[in-house]
Amino acid sequence: MTQKGLAGHKARKRFGQNFLHDEHWIGRIARTIDATPADTVVEIGPGQAALTRKMIEQAGHVTAVEIDRDLAAWLRETFPETLTLIEVDALKLDWQTVYPDKRIRIIGNLPYNISSPLLFHLMAVADRVIDQHFMLQKEVVDRMVAAPGSKVYGRLSVMLQYRYRMQKMFDVPPGAFTPAPKVTSSIVRMIPKKTEDLLPVNYQAFSDVVAAAFNQRRKTLRNAISSFLTEEDIRNCEVDPGARAEALGVEAFVRLANAVAQKGNVGI
């Protein structure tokens, strides 16, 4: 069974528009999110409301961020009471202004072309996010949840795993969308760790050292991060200077970052 959307709307590639049409998958995603009337649900990119409808059924009301003017107009008209629309680029939105006094649940079948920057952008409000459920390219979800030693473990894995507990839920095939994308998608659940459970770290140093380490991921750490730390510094962090970035867990990167900060080598 398929869903009705905005008749005649031509999917816009620049906005990463692939609309879910398959009730089986829409229902499965909605059951995974499992919102209740007590939840403040914020959706990124409601599009033709495939997930929005279900979220309204579950939660009674949804707030959504949509960049496409035509879709925004249609959404306003279709859901005058149950949808609050923020017509803006989710990347430019100051998320601190979205229900600043509430804990929110964020969902979205994200435009794939901006998914990584958006995930980083949303970290700013992680302290009052209950959870995030996103549909992303399978390959991106695999990178997000990858463990050390995996070929796809990298910067995205370390930076996000520092802040969130993440779980890949299931894959969604291209045929569930119109138009069908070329790639398989996956649903990921992200639950921010409690602020008090986060390892103390100089975030800029952390971001710098992780980027440098994976920028040259085939190099040993002694070479890849030599502009930040000496071999001895690295050893003092209980890290093998002969190891490669992909072998290191989040805690080891945090130790390296704090050593970088201590040496004053931040932002070099």
Ligand code: SAM
């Ligand atoms: N949620 C719908 C679904 O599952 O069928 C649509 C998903 S479609 C992959 C992505 C949606 O995000 C589109 O509605 C698109 O217009 C919107 N979008 C794209 N870039 C955006 C941005 N920067 N900010 C907000 N919405 C955006």
